[in-house]
Amino acid sequence: MSDAPWQRTAAAAGLLGRDGTLASTIFAEMTALATRTGAVNLGQGFPDFDGPAVVLEAAQRAIRDGVNQYGPGRGHPDLLEAVAEHHRRWYGLGTTTAEVLVTAGATEALAATMLAYLEPGDEVVVFEPYYDAYAAVAGLAGARIVPIPLTPPTFEPDLERIERAFTSRTRMVIVNSPHNPTGIVFDEDVLREIVRCAERRDALIVTDEVYEHLVYDGRHVPIASIDGARDRLVSIGSGGKTFSTTGWKVGWLVSTPERVTQIVSVKQYLTFVNGAPFQPAIAAGLRMDDEAFDTLAATFARKRDLLTRGLRSVGFTVPDAQAGYFVLAAGSDLGFADATDLARRLPELAGVVGVPLAPFARASRRDLRPWMRFAFCKRDEVLRDAVDRLGALRGLAEATPA
Structure with missing residues (x-):
């Protein structure tokens, strides 16, 4: 039934395929890619370390x-x-x-x-x-x-x-x-x-x-x-x-x-x-x-800076994240106009997983196509490893078609 609650919910969330079946989310796809390829998974928004x-x-x-x-x-x-x-x-x-x-x-x-x-x-x-x-x-x-x-x-x-x-x-x-x-x-x-x-x-x-x-x-x-x-x-x-x-x-x-x-x-x-x-x-x-809360914020800010510098050094456009767990990055200058395509290729190109911004918006938002989201709520050594791996993308701007 086209008006069944599960279908209405899935369609509203952008999860319903054109044939009316429930499509897999990009998040599950990226997690599976990370598992299969051994890539560093920066697609999931949860820390890999314990809290206070x-x-x-x-x-x-x-x-x-x-x-x-x-x-x-x-x-x-x-x-x-x-x-x-x-x-x-x-x-x-x-x-x-x-x-x-x-x-x-x-x-x-x-x-x-x-x-x-x-x-x-x-x-x-x-x-x-x-x-x-x-x-x-x-x-x-x-x-x-x-x-x-x-x-x-x-x-x-x-x-x-x-x-x-x-x-x-x-x-x-x-x-x-x-x-x-x-x-x-x-x-x-x-x-x-x-x-x-x-x-x-x-x-x-x-x-x-x-x-x-x-x-x-x-x-x-x-x-x-x-x-x-x-x-x-x-x-x-x-x-x-x-x-x-x-x-x-x-x-x-x-x-x-x-x-x-x-x-x-x-x-x-x-x-x-x-x-x-x-x-x-x-x-x-x-x-x-208050000091404990300040320390928590400072810890995540340091992680944000580590990943932001790494992404920028490769050639991504990265706005400053003012808060939260994530940075956004556009790969247009690297020759990647479609972040969904890049997200699927990135595990093999560089051994890193992120998620495209597309699932967070309507399909008509073409201005968001080049943008990906990377989580920095990870251990420092994981972020450094990801940054090192992303170095493989340097020089791809000329070799990769837009």
Whole structure:
């Protein structure tokens, strides 16, 4: 059936082939390529090293202490309090535990929120390229995304495009800053324009702030700090990226108590509860001192610089990543106009895997064709090995047809 939910979801996420079958994602293809060829895999966005000892030890302690069964539906009380403390400490917001809901990662928080409020025919404004779950969950709800293009090489949002994207059918805008996959951070003028447009159209603002502590120049400014935002806001965060514990899938959302109750009515039928011993561990991480957070950011910034220098030395065009786990690189000057083709050839050309930017956008975004995403959330020796291998691409600009 053409309107089956799985097909609608897959089509919205760009996973449905022309023949109506479920196509393999490029991410799975690249992982298989890395395994088959022994290439260094910089396509996957998770660290290959452990996070802070205080976080890991807290999880081990919780397991030993018997925190291994179903917990409260809203989340472990210690994590609820830690998230509220976190918002008060870092952003000066008067957040209380009644405004917090713990979820199975940020993606479940996003899905529960979208399914709670979207109806068929609604529009969801997103910034493109975008995390593919935005389109997938919108499709599951029968809504459609309205992308605002972020244009290379700066990928900075255009204020006029933001205003044009909002219509009478706009129900929600998803604000992903720090942004995946571009690594940009929205400035306050952009945040204020989003709030203004959302107010004018009475739209819900949903934020994806999982990289909030991995900003490399300055500090993260949440849209919750902008006047007029909080009454229509669902802020989503996660401990996975900050503490290098992506497999634990512990996230949260912050909103009004009324909205939290409404979202729980959906969330309880997704996972109900999750990660019992990991929740107090993430709470311990959120309570680390400022120096520990600065050290985490500095560590990832060093890795970013290592990979960025290596890619540029080969001949890639690489914008500065302001935040997150990834750098973007265009191979046009090397003679590679199509990053999807390059991604499939790169394991044999240089023994490295990245992913093209194409799966993060509509097929019509031809300006994104040369761009790839590489993850720098890896051990230094892995990044150095990748940089050394990429040296094989030097001199290919003349030999490789565009």
